[in-house]
Amino acid sequence: MVLVGPSGCGKTTSLRMINRLVEPTEGTILLGGADIRARNPAQLRRGIGYVIQQTGLFPHRTVEDNIATVPVLTGWSRKKARDRARELLTLVGLDQDLARRYPHQLSGGQQQRVGVARALAADPPVLLMDEPFSAVDPVVRASLQDQLLSLQAELRKTIVLVTHDIEEAIKVGDLVALFRPHGTLAQLAPPEELLAAPADDYVAGFVGFDRGIRRLSFVRTAGLVLGTGPVLPADATVAKALAAGEPWILITDPQAGTPRGWADAARLGALPGDTTLGQAAAEPLGHTFTVGTDSLRAALDAAVLSPAGQAVGVDGDGRVLGVATFDQLRVAIQAADAADDREGPRS
């Protein structure tokens, strides 16, 4: 669940109401069916992980003691809590050597991972994250987001995450709550629905002008029709390639079946007919997409970047299954629209 919206829309306030850092003026918040106000705030909070943008790590405690905070508070022995802390370091992808360091000796991305580990230490069923990745650079942010998704696939927690970044909301959310300024809810929907069917102009504007393309992230390539006409192994002759009648030829490895590069048919015409394709000059592929697991957005991107204007689809082992032209991609997109396919390659 992601709460997203502009500054001052109340998303952080909403989040903080869940662990009673802010008390609601009216209404009830139920956690596991019980009113949170019926519980002692400190007790309640020990069962809810909390991650914030500035990490809020304790500067005076080592990484392992930071992570062990809640277990120690709830009465674990220091030894057991530290063992657990080391487990969590591994879980969030950090080296055990960092356990004895102090937070200021870590990079921003590492600190943020420690923050996540600390929130997970007592294995709380609920995790609150307030702009957890906003303070790190885009590359680190992307890797932290990916890690959150894989952690979530493993741990299956209830996570409420606040962000002002709609891209992040769409990437990590199962459900996105988009807020208007001054604290009203504009739309509550799965990300693909937010992109496909924004409730109003405000939502459409917030989601962005390229929502059509981004929505393709949620459409699988399994139904995409692939052509094999231009695909030839490197040991085929130029004459055979020209006979295919394609403007571009995709040269593959004769044994492995992996793609090597694109050859321009106009240039192949200048070579003797009995030369093999392996001897001809080939242009780099750009990138390929994995049929079935990658999204149509990845396939479209592969086509845009390809010198031939065609996307190369491969299987899990990197073997070429076929190529897709813009036309074939368009057909697949329209078919997805018609089927209103909401199942995407989400983790």
Added chain:
Amino acid sequence: MMWSWIPGNWSLIWQLTWENLKLGVLPALYGLVISLPLGIIAARWRWFYPPTLTVVNIVYAIPSIALFVALIPKFGLTDTTVIIALTVFSLCVILPNVVEGMRGVPAAVTQAATAMGYGPLRRLALVELPLAIPVIIAGLRVGVVSSISLASVGQLIGVSSLGYLFIDGLQRSFPTEIYVGLVLVIVLAIICDLILVAVRRALTPWLARS
């Protein structure tokens, strides 16, 4: 400078140094003990601080000798009078540091502590005070050093300290005594300061390699 005076008066010098140390360190410690609760209250309830600071600053402006005079009717010409006066002065330098130290704890850290289920007391003892230590000790250093030097003034009301050497040296026109007293006050101040630096280092291992 008459060097031979020194070995001849060892026991006097030792005794005065010891007295001076006591008059320097005790007021700073009492000042710390009083400043901690006041500072914690002032850091939490902001309205409390401006009036407290005003009172403390006005008290600091009182000449030490005037404060002695005011205390004499109640406590007499005793150590107690000097210690109370110096405690009040050290309070004036330590309290602001306790408040600043507490306020200097990053908001994100206190918020995270609360969100993880620390109650107010545990948060204070385990998170806020430890993080305020460097600033508090910085105040304590000023408090100790100024008490050590102010302790000499106690000699004016007959409470013995290294100040004796100044007065006696002046009255007898014997500069050696004055020099010895001066050097010892400075050495005492430096030693106490270094000890506090060492204490700060021991209490804040996380600042070691920054």
